[in-house]
Structure formats: C-alpha cells, structure tokens
Amino acid sequence: MPSTHIIPTLDDVAKAAGVSTATVSRCLNTSEKVSERSRLKVMKAVEMLGYTPNFGARAMAAKRTFTIGAIIPTMENAIFARGLQAFQETLYANGYTLLVSSTAYRPDVEAEQIKALIARGADGLLLIGYERDHSIYKYLERRGVPTLIAWAFAQDSALPTIGFDNRASMRALCDKVLDMGHKKIGFISGIIAGNDRASERLQGVKEGMRARGLDPNDMPVCESTYEIENGANAFETIMQGAYTPTVVMCGNDVLAVGAMQRAHEMGLKVPQDVSITGFDDIELARIVSPQLTTVHVPHREMGSRAAEELTRMVEHVSTGVSCQLDSSLRLRGSLRVLD
Amino acid sequence: MPSTHIIPTLDDVAKAAGVSTATVSRCLNTSEKVSERSRLKVMKAVEMLGYTPNFGARAMAAKRTFTIGAIIPTMENAIFARGLQAFQETLYANGYTLLVSSTAYRPDVEAEQIKALIARGADGLLLIGYERDHSIYKYLERRGVPTLIAWAFAQDSALPTIGFDNRASMRALCDKVLDMGHKKIGFISGIIAGNDRASERLQGVKEGMRARGLDPNDMPVCESTYEIENGANAFETIMQGAYTPTVVMCGNDVLAVGAMQRAHEMGLKVPQDVSITGFDDIELARIVSPQLTTVHVPHREMGSRAAEELTRMVEHVSTGVSCQLDSSLRLRGSLRVLD
DNA sequence: CGTCGAAATGTAAGCGCTTGCATTGTGCGT
C-alpha cells in the first residue's frame, strides 16, 4: 500500500515562493529579518502546500527544541494535575511546549523516560521528588540538561528544588490532630521505597507523636499504592488490628477517600466513630462527605514558579535556585475533637 | 555560561567500539544482523559513554518514529483517563510510544496540536469525536498520516471510528428515566458547538421524550463546560426556572457531581427531591453519595482496540475499520422511581 | 550620480542518524 503523499519540505516552499531555503527558514523563525514582500510570498506558499516544518530536522540543526519534559509518577489521579496544568500554562506563555510522561512510581521506568525525553531534545526537565539513583543525576549532569525538582524541598539537593516541606506539613497536621485529643493514630502511607514525599510525611507524624511523648512504634502503619480501592483495604486492615485508632491519617487524599468509603461500608461513621485526614487537598477532598481534613499544597504556584525558573535555567540566565513554599491546613468535617 | 558537555553521538560510540557507524546503528536497531562479538563491544561503548540516540536524527533518517499521537479535549477530569491509559498500554506492548496533548475543547488549538504532533513525526493519530473542520481532514489526508477517531461511532465517517453510539446510549438512559415515572426532565449539557458527543447525547434525550409524546422543547437545557462548579451553577439555574424538573440528566458525570453538590447546598435531597443522572461512569460516580446513576462506557476496551487498529493502520496491514462498542446503564441511588 | 553601509538574500556546510550497495570474512562441500 505505497501511498505517494506529497510531504512538502522547506525546499518545496522555497521553490514555490521563488526564494532560497534560508529566506523561508528566516521567515518562519525570525520573521523580522525578512522583507515584507518575501514574507508574503513565503506565507502564501506555506499555506498552499500545507507545509509543516519537520521538528526533528529543526531540532538537529538548531540544537534547540523549545520543549520541556516533565516526568511524574502518575497521571491516574489528580495529585499532579493542577500543578502540572499551571506548569504548562506558564511554559506556554514563555514559548515552550510541555511533554509529559509518567512512571507508575517505578524508578526504572523513570530512568527510561528521562532518556527518552532527552533523546527527543528536551531543553529542560522537571522531576518529582529528589530520591533517585545517583547514576541518573550523573547522566543528567553529563548531558548538561537543566533539571528542576518539584513537589519537594531539600536544602542540600544537588539539583534545585521547588516545593514544600512534606515532613513539616504533615507534622503540623499531626499536631492539630493531637491537639484535638486524639491519642491513637493509624497511618496509611503511600509506598515509601523510592518516594521521599511518602517517607517524609510518615516521619512528620512520628515526629509529632514523639514530641507529645507518644511512641510512634505503637502506631499501625499500612503502605498502599495511591488508589482508592487500596486505601480502602488498608483502612480495613488497620481497623481490624488489635490497636483501634480514633483517627486514621493518610499519606494523601486518594487514600483517605478510600478509607472513608470503606469506613462507610464497615458501618463506621466519619467522624463520629473514626476521624480521617488526607494530604494534597485535591478536588476530591471537597466532594466526599463529610469533607476531608487535609493539607493544602500550593499546587498552582509551585507549577508556575517551576516553569519560570526552569526557563531561566534553559536560557542560561540562572543556574537554578531552590524555593520553599508554604502549605496550610484545611480543617473540615472528617476530623473531630475527641471528647 | 557555555558549558562544554560531551554529548556522545553514534560516531563516538563507533570509534570507541572500533567499528563503523553502520554497525552501531544495526546493533541498536536490528541486533540480529550483528555478530555477538561486535554487539558486546558496542554495548560496552554505549554504556561507557552514556549514549542516547538522538531521536530527531533517527526519525529523519528512518522516516519512522514509533510514536503515536493522541489529542484529547482535556486532561483535567477523568473522562478520558481510563481509555487513554488502556490505549497507551496496548501501544506500549506493540512497541510504540504515546504522545498526548489536550485542546481545552478548542478547535483552533486542536488544529495546532495536530500539526505539532505531525511535525514531531507521529506515525499515527488518535482523535476524539468526528466533528471538526473539513480542512483538517484534508490536511490529514494529504500528509497521509493514519488517523483513528475514538469516543464516537459514525458509520459514514471519512476516518475510521471506534466507540459507542452516544445518542442511543443516552436514549436508553432516558427511556429508563421515563419508565420510572419522570415526566419533567432538565438537562445539563456540555458545550455543544464542535462537540458531537455532547450534541448526540442531548439528541438522545429529546428522542426519548418524543417517543413518549413529550415535547422536548419544554425541557430546560443548560450548556456548561465540564467542570464541577459549572455543573453546580447550571443545576441552580435550571431549578430556579419556572419549570421544575423531577430529574436532571447531565451530559457527563462531572456535571452531575456538580449538580449533586449544589442540590445539597440548596437543601434539596437526592433522590428524594430531585433525581440526577450522569454519563461516562468515571470513578467519581461511585464516590459521591448517593452513588450516581449513569451510562457505563467501555473505556478500556475502546482504548486498547483503538491502539490495535491504529498500529495496524500505521503498519499498513489495515486501512482502518470502524468498530461499534456497547454501553450499558448503571442504575444507582441518585435516580429514584417517581411515586 | 557615485559611494557606502545596512538590509535582504543566497550558498553551502553541517546536525546525528539509517540503509542500499559494495566489500570483506566465514564455514562448508567437494
């Protein structure tokens, strides 16, 4: 089925317009360097032929793609959606295109995606969290691709980070929970291996407990992937243990919603029988009833700042400066004061 | 800040391995045509140099990228998430990479994205719905890029379609609603202009009403973008009109959830005071309470079938065959029998 | 009108890869 489609090239346009390829190229890129007369001729030819520049060729010749890559753990729930949206909007405003891929939280997939994005000529990269194999950082360094880390903040990171302090944020929530009289906490965590956000959040709770003289080792902790169903299962596991918490804190909102659902199915009223908290404050948190107490994260601000800084890095006006943002608590119906 | 990073090329690898560039290339692509001995040498060199092939150059030389592009209206809600996930999984299994971009339901943005994806060398394209400007179809045809349309089914489409009958599906739900004794329906639709799914769904309801001798013109219809908040506003608008429906049917689940929320805020009990229905059966539908009555769509099957067919088209073993899938009703708590 | 500088354009050398074709190496039958 060898179809002979005419895929017009720069040459074709040049011929049709009666100018050289250089003029066409200039017209398409730096149109101010071209006379109005030839600009018109060229535009007409482009239109007529249905010409679209070949990105690969362009990238190869210009050594620049105006593309930024972002690699996130998952697209399946909304955790990264809002931040990424802001990231892309800001990028777009600066003349860049965003390419996104996801890793399903698998480090090996992430490594692969990084290479793929670099192969595609990404001028810069956005990564989530700082915890990854050293070889990846070495590779990034050697290729000289500007890279920024978001959704986490670490003073001593090799790469610039922009985000919030996951541990302190969860600690603040934990303090609040304890203030409200809770003494028995259960915790549903995301998978900790290779995920600094998850482990920092767990640490935050433990830290809070210790500060009140409670032993974190008493706390039942259940690790679960970030899916509603699994959050539900984790909740059940915890509640069926010998140690019955009065509050189940969750590593993120998705898990918390799962927990709420299962609580309902088990005949437990939230918050009368058990309180539940989340993290992230995604849309879901206000859709469930009772609404979810959680930690609000400045997703949009983080996304757009990341975009600004990364473009600066790509354009060599900055070598990358870290930036810490604040989170805040959202106290809602799913958490109650213990009598 | 001119950093001199060594970005290794095929040439460097060839030199380091002591073979020709052709051998390295073959080793990386068709490794069966290379002796074990040189394969090892090459691999070692690749490893040592941290080589990653330049995608643009490769695409240009091979005229093939093993990349498929998908352009969807939005990533912000989960409507397309599950189907796209299946699409990408199947693609991946067939050795292809997926590139996704979204249009915010704007035809002009879609046209731009199509060109961008083609410029990036997409071997094939997945588009949502069939309603778009003729010039786009012409462009696609001229470039000879295999394109498949999903989330809709149309016998007479120029391009192969894979999906379900939006009108018949909504009609089935409407029939059910009428069976349950409802006579006064309100409808919250997605924006209809340029969106065949939205308009077909509305038609489905009108069709159902006519079949029972009801006048569709009596029905209050409110168009809204697919956001929870806007669905809520639309609900309020409809309920404050002179004509008070006993059921509000929605063009999709997101709108329906918004409607439910506002109903709650307005002190209306669902389904006692008003019934609400959705469309799509996304996860959200079972998270809200009462759970949402909706139309279940075989997202995953649609996605993976689309991937299969599109790869066949790209590999020239099919010119594209359409495929109609079935939807089904999910009757849940948000819809009640009218006394 | 001739001159000169700036603006506009053209020429052509790559960018890093694949692949058809030519060449070399290998193992086998006789």
Place this chain on the structure above:
DNA sequence: ACGCACAATGCAAGCGCTTACATTTCGACG
C-alpha cells in the same frame, strides 16, 4: 585446498532544517 554462498561489516548518500558567511540590493547622502 578451492570456490561458493551467505553472514558481517563498511562506505557514503541522503533525511529537512538552521546559520555563518558571502553576495547582492537598496536607499540615503554628498
């Protein structure tokens, strides 16, 4: 030991674009 078929490799021509540099054009000014 010789020749043959075939596997393995190398050579080099592009793929479509950008851009440094060379050349032409043009208008302004003396």
